[in-house]
Amino acid sequence: MVTTKILKKSKRIALVAHDHKKADLVDWVKFNEAKLITHDLYATGTTGKLIEETLGVPVKRLLSGPLGGDQQIGSMIAEGDIDVMIFFWDPMHAQPHDSDVKALLRVGVAWNIPMACDRATADFIMTSPYMDSEYETIIPDYSEYLTRPIEDEPA
Numbered sequence: 001m002v003t004t005k006i007l008k009k010s011k012r013i014a015l016v017a018h019d020h021k022k023a024d025l026v027d028w029v030k031f032n033e034a035k036l037i038t039h040d041l042y043a044t045g046t047t048g049k050l051i052e053e054t055l056g057v058p059v060k061r062l063l064s065g066p067l068g069g070d071q072q073i074g075s076m077i078a079e080g081d082i083d084v085m086i087f088f089w090d091p092m093h094a095q096p097h098d099s100d101v102k103a104l105l106r107v108g109v110a111w112n113i114p115m116a117c118d119r120a121t122a123d124f125i126m127t128s129p130y131m132d133s134e135y136e137t138i139i140p141d142y143s144e145y146l147t148r149p150i151e152d153e154p155a
């Protein structure tokens, strides 16, 4: 059986950018200001500060990415508390918290979250009619995984 849930008209959007991508994200945020301010915005610490300064609206700021912020957003995705993620990660510079970045991207896919990692995809997402209407999203079914037999399990 397919399980779905309705994403409300107003979405909970997580915004994240690595240092060399922050200017890009700020530029994109300015371009999309009118639409973005109709949604609830979340961000990792430093990205969130820049977005608040840019838009002049409150952003729910988590810890800075390398200090646990990526993991906090990942946890919110797993709990169903984030609807969309815009994550401009840096393909040209190694990150000290690479494992956290990878985990965040993985959990976004694991929970079927619309995710943009570059500006073009972010534009496609922002102009989707689903951004300002309700959307019935499929919650992936992990019941088989959760009920898998574990070898050497005590009888």
Ligand SMILES: O=C(CO)COP(=O)(O)O
Pocket (backbone or CB within 6 Å): 016, 017, 018, 019, 043, 044, 045, 046, 047, 048, 063, 064, 065, 066, 069, 070, 101
């Ligand atoms: O490192 C980040 C994402 O991996 C972003 O964190 P900041 O927004 O705190 O710079």
